[in-house]
Amino acid sequence: MxxxxxxxxxxxxxxxxxxxxxxxxxxxxxxxxxxxxxxxxxxxxxTPPAVVAALQVAAVQPGNHDYPSFWGKPALREAIAHFYQRQYGVRLDPEREIAVFHGAHIAVGGLPRALLHPGQYLISTDPCYPVYRSAALQAQARFYGIPLDAARQFQPDFSCVPEEVARNAGLLMLNYPHNPTGALATSALFDDALAFVKHWHIPLVHDFAYAAIGSHAGEQPLSLLSRPEASEWGVEIYTLSKTFLMAGWRFGFAAGNASMIAAFKKLHTHSYSTVFGAVQDAAIAALQLPAxxxxxxxxxxxxxxxxxxxxxxxxxxxxxxxxxxxxxxxxxxxxxxxxxxxxxxxxxxxxxxxxxxxxxxxxxxxxxxxxxxxxxxxxxxxxxxxxxxxxx
Ligand SMILES: Cc1ncc(COP(=O)(O)O)c(C=O)c1O
Known part of the structure; x- marks a missing residue:
């Protein structure tokens, strides 16, 4: 062989x-x-029984046995918009500002490929979720990790980014609550990040994988999109894997800046295709669970x-x-x-x-x-x- x-x-x-x-x-x-x-x-x-039950009903519906739409069901995008409004007070346009896919991993790899030019920098943190480094490589980009320090509660200091890196940056990618340090974002962190991306005119991606898991019951981690002008400059990635105990189901979505979403959706139609309609129906049931x-x-x-x-x-x-x-x-x-x-x-x-x-x-x-x-x-x-x- x-x-x-x-x-x-x-x-x-x-x-x-x-x-x-x-x-x-x-x-x-x-x-x-x-x-x-x-x-x-x-x-x-x-996974919550109501979500499993929704999948069982949806799995036998012939409409779900055809190829699904590339863009996801309109009802699902509406449910995502309602969810963001309810949880974070953020208004989203379901047509232009939301993309759906098989789990956050797809967007973590796909958004850099959809946005970066070869040779540009993907700026994130060091340490970070390891896929961010390989995402830069797959986008033919360079990776720069802002060193995180326990003395700063693992909040990045954007003034440490060398000018050569900032000038050649094509994307800033953050993730709070932070894997692996467990650090939580403050509004100052997101406001600093927004000031940085505005100054260098680059897009911002926030991976909100642990959106539902603060450091104690009742602490709701901060959404980037809830900060002023954030949805003009950035996109937030959300996954149902952790919040709704649906890791095996592979469902996530991204929301925010329409041009970033459009670039990602175009790549997605070529690289990853579509999400099974019954999983989309189950995702609606999950997003509608009471807070x-x-x-x-x-x-x-x-x-x-x-x-x-x-x-x-x-x-x-x-x-x-x-x-x-x-x-x-x-x-x-x-x-x-x-x-x-x-x-x-x-x-x-x-x-x-x-x-x-x-x-x-x-x-x-x-x-x-x-x-x-x-x-x-x-x-x-x-x-x-x-x-x-x-x-x-
Ligand atoms: C920071 C971070 N982003 C993304 C993911 C991938 O999530 P998903 O299950 O939606 O692919 C994980 C999973 O562990 C993660 O920790």
């Missing part, structure tokens, strides 16, 4: 951090040790965060308690690199975490721990980690 070489583009891509971790987990699991995986970002909770019910879906992460923070405190692990997303970003103890601590936890405690440097060089010195494992596994993992006496 001939062994074909991959394209230069694929050769340049690093292995996806999470596919590498999945392989590692499988290796350890097959050597018959009970591995507890705290590296993953899948909610591991059932209170939505909050209950993610309440479990707040309870777990509290318990994990208490357990880490008992180990004398110094952790910033005000973190959103369903991860915790933990500094490694003295004497360990992120990789060394990850291996120590893996081989001595059979607990898999994500090493910070997998999110960029700025993640060195940290590990990311997920709150998506069930309560028993989380408790057992913490017991095993405590036994290692990392801080005594």
């Amino acid at each position: 001939p062994d074909f070489s991959a394209s230069p583009l694929v050769e340049q891509l690093e292995e996806n951090l999470f596919s590498a971790l999945e392989k590692l987990a499988a290796q350890i699991a097959s050597s018959e040790r009970t591995l507890i995986d705290l590296s993953s970002g899948s909610p591991h909770q059932p 209170q019910e939505m909050a209950q879906l993610v309440a479990v992460y707040h309870q777990r965060r509290r318990r994990v923070l208490d357990a880490l405190d008992a180990m004398h692990w110094p952790v910033e308690p005000h973190q959103g997303t369903f991860f915790l970003w933990l500094p490694v103890p003295a004497g360990f690199s992120a990789q060394q601590l990850t291996e120590h936890l893996l081989y001595q405690a059979q607990v898999l975490v994500a090493p910070g440097h997998g999110f960029g060089p700025g993640g060195e010195g940290y590990i990311r721990l997920s709150l998506t494992a069930d309560d028993d596994n989380l408790a057992e993992a913490l017991k095993r980690i405590a036994a290692l006496k990392l801080f005594s």
